[in-house]
Amino acid sequence: MRHCGIVEIDKENKAIIKEAKQVVFKNGDAKEILKKIEDFRMKLAYNKATESLESNFGWTKIYATLIDSLSKNTKT
Secondary structure (H helix, E strand, O other), X not given: OOOOOOHHHHHHHHHHHHHHHHHHHHOOOOHHHHHHXXXXXXXXXXXXXXXXXXXHOOHHHXXXXXXXXXXXXXXX
């Protein structure tokens, strides 16, 4: 995963990806991490300075893959 150079965003992005991978690996309940991903992506989208980071650094495809995997782990 490419870093954007904004320490706070890179740190949060890395933590979310790590947590998501752990949930997928452990086959845990994904509701909480899916909400964190949604909140992070919205935070990027609503800030003019960060709205293009996800696409510019290839995060969109990574998040799409994670969301697909996590959606299979969502318990009702």
